[in-house]
Amino acid sequence: MRHSLIKHPLARVIVACLAFGTVAAHAQDASTSDTDSLANRKYLFGDWNGERTRLADKGITFDFGYGFQAAHNYSGGDRRLTRYTDQWKFGSAFDLEKLWGWSGATFKVVITDRNGRNLGADANIGNNQLIQEVYGRGQTWHLTIFALEQKFFDGRLTWKLGRLPVGEEINQFSCDFQNLTFCGAPPGNIVGDYWVNWPTSQWATVLKLNTTSDTFVQIAAYQVNPKYVDDSYARRNGWKPDFPSGTTGALIPLEFGWKPSVNGLPGSYRAGVWYNTSDGDDLYLNTDHQPLALAGGTALQHDSRRGAWVTFQQQFTGEAGGKGTTAFFNYTAADHATSATNSQVAVGVEYKGIFDRPNDFVGAAFGATHANGYAAKNQRLLNALNPEQARVINDGYEKVVEVFYSWSPIASVAIRPNLQYIKDPGGSKQNDNAFVLGLKTSVAF
Structure with a gap:
């Protein structure tokens, strides 16, 4: 029985991580007298014999990392599969004041590389939100x-x-x-066709004003271009700092933030709105204000797309930034007429320092993403007209629960097994609920 379990692909990944952690822990024990011991190193490869510090003193710092996410579905979809996806990160920042005397200026470059497969798609689970968040935007190189x-x-x-x-x-x-x-800025989870999060970038400008020591306001403008969310374009050009043709408008978000200290513990409270100057297709009506499914024609055009969000994070117990409990709440809403997924809510809690291990922590969260009923009206009409080509109706909430334990055998490595339960994937009761075993691991070099 034990031998058959180790043959399971995800089990082999977990065993490999545990083996790595054990080796690292042994290395830690062997070097406890070293002031730069493996246990406390921010980076796995340390200070490069002092070269990293010398370069930082001159104004050059590095951010190298690797992360992978494996997942296996035990229920849901039509196949029992294990899938793996990963991301490499190669970053550097240049303090131009130290290098050239250019006061207050920094130049930053990050390039990422993604690989692997998407469990939700390969197993036909029907989920809206990715089971492996690191998948997507083209499994290739990106200028991030x-x-x-x-x-x-x-x-x-x-x-x-x-x-x-x-x-x-x-x-x-x-x-x-x-x-x-x-994971990440929530609007990108529901209007990802134009709100583009990591690892894809677009030309942008951002202004941030710290109005007081703990409040700020920022406004930005991001180029909206369908090519940025086209996987085939990303595979050819994702790593280039080019100016693609086909720009449709600009995404303009405005955000207000407050970072208070409550009883000495840090918090972050943000609220904002966005406005996309690009046209948007109506999900149900044509230009004659008739149902597209019945009358055909061209979708009614809206001259903009918009939405709003609130995001709260607050540590409630323990030491500031250290051991203790932190809770979060996110709510995001997008316009009803053009957004197939038009709202998302998420709440969760994390506890750091479990078992008196300073880098270990646990987390639990619940979230719900709403599939727009307005779009579902159109699909119901299409199903009635073409019953032999009927598709699943997504008109409710995809509900997700996730729990994890994050184990750091050394400071630069995190091994994070998790359990996910997805009810009504895609917002449809026609899809079977999914139970997923996952593993998320990160290494800072």
Whole structure:
């Protein structure tokens, strides 16, 4: 029985990670007298014999990392599969004040490479939100950040210009969970055809003003171009700092933020709105205001697309930024007429320092993503007219629960097994509920 379990693909991945963690832990034990011991290193390869620090003193820093996510569906879909996807990150920042005397200026470059397969698609689970959040936007190389940052007025005003993912600056949110419902800037989860999060970037400019020591306001403009979300285009050009033709408009988000300290514990509260100047197709009506499914023709055009969000994170117990409990709440809504997925809500909690291990933590979250009933009206008509080609009706909430334990045998490595339960995948009761065993791992080099 034990031998057959180890033959399971996901089990082999877990065993390999545990073996790596054990070796690393042994290395830690062997070097406890070293001031730069493996246990406390921020990076797996340490300080490169001091070279990393010397370069940082001159204004050059690095951010190299690797992460993979494996997942196996035990129910749901039509096949029992294990799928694996990963991402490499190669980043560097250049302090132009240290290098050239250019006061307050930094230039940052990040290139990423994604590989692997999507469990939800391969097993036909029907889910809306990715089971492996690191999958997507073309399994290839991406120019993720290529931007200049300039600070003014003693750092109160920051201006960024270049290639940026939207969620890098606007509606920032952590990505500790493996299901996309709880990862990254939430608007990208429901209007991802134009709100483009990591790893894809577009030409953008961002202005952020720190109005007080703990409040800020920022406004940005991002190029909207369908090529940025075209996988085939990404495979050919995703790594280039080019200016693709076919721009349809600009995404303009406005965000207000507050980062208070409550009883000495940090919090982050954000609220914002966005406006996309691009036209949007109506999901149900044609230009004559008749149902598309019945009358055909061209979809009614809306001259813009829009939405709003609130995001709250607050540590409630423990030590500031350390051991303790942190909770979060996200709510995002997009316009009804053009957004097939038009709202998402997520709540969750994390506890850091479990078993008195400073880098270990646990998390649990619940989220619901709503499939627009307006779009479902059109599909019902199409199914009635073409019953032999009937498709699943998505007109409710896809509900997701995820729990995980994050184990860090050494500071630079996190091994995070998780369980996901997806009820009504895609927002349809016609799809079987899915139970997924996942594994998310990250290494900082």
